[in-house]
Amino acid sequence: MLNLFNRAAVFASVGAAGLLVLTACGGVGGSDDAGKGSEGEVASITTPAAKGGSASASADPDAGRPQIRLDSTNEEVNRMYDAWIACLKEHGVEEKYKVTPNDPRVKACDGKRPLDPPELDPAKNPDYADDTRAMVKCMNEHGIKSVVVDGQWGLENGDSINAPHYNEFVIDCQVKAFGGDK
Structure with missing residues (x-):
């Protein structure tokens, strides 16, 4: 469960999963064109039929x-x-509500839930273990004591999150370590 309304940590700490909890909240706005023009028309998507089957x-x-x-x-x-x-709020998720993935109110907003960078997903990044070690090395070079714990990078000491330029170092090191800058 995740309390979405507690902004205790920043996204940059996502790489420290297990040591840091991401509870930052934000999103790219969209627009709802429902009810604007083309009254009675319904958009449809045509999918080519699969071999020997239907679309x-x-x-x-x-x-x-x-x-x-x-x-x-x-x-x-x-x-x-x-x-x-x-x-989520428009769909009745209250401020203190604990979000669960199977809640229909949460599912209604899945299209707006941000995706983490694919490079930070061990299932999508075959170099994840090497990249994680490179991330830890980079952070340590910047004086942010970091370690690998259970295959993830994390902070040796939680106080490091308050170090000067911490957020900039995280972004720079993520790009260097996971971004193919090897």
Whole structure:
């Protein structure tokens, strides 16, 4: 469960999963064109028929969701989460509500929930272990004592999050370590 309304940590700490908890909130806004023009018309998608079968939609569930990049600033990430949070509130998710993935009110807003950078997903990044070690090395070079814990990078001491330029170092090191700058 995640309390979406507690902004105790910044996105830059996502890489420290297990040691730091991401509770930052923000989002890229969208617009609702419902009710504007073309009254009575319904948009449709035509999918070519599969070999020997009928047409079926095998859409990517993540298609259209806002994508966080390795070099996204905290402000950009917060804007993305803000749109998701606004959607949750519009669907009756209260400020103190604990979000669960199977709640229909949460599912209604899945299209606005930001995606983490794919480079930070061990299932999508075959170099994740090496990249994680490079991230820790980079952070340590900047004086932010970091370690690898359970395959993830984390802070040796939670006080490091308050170090001068911490957020900039995280973004710079993520881009250097996970961005193919090897």
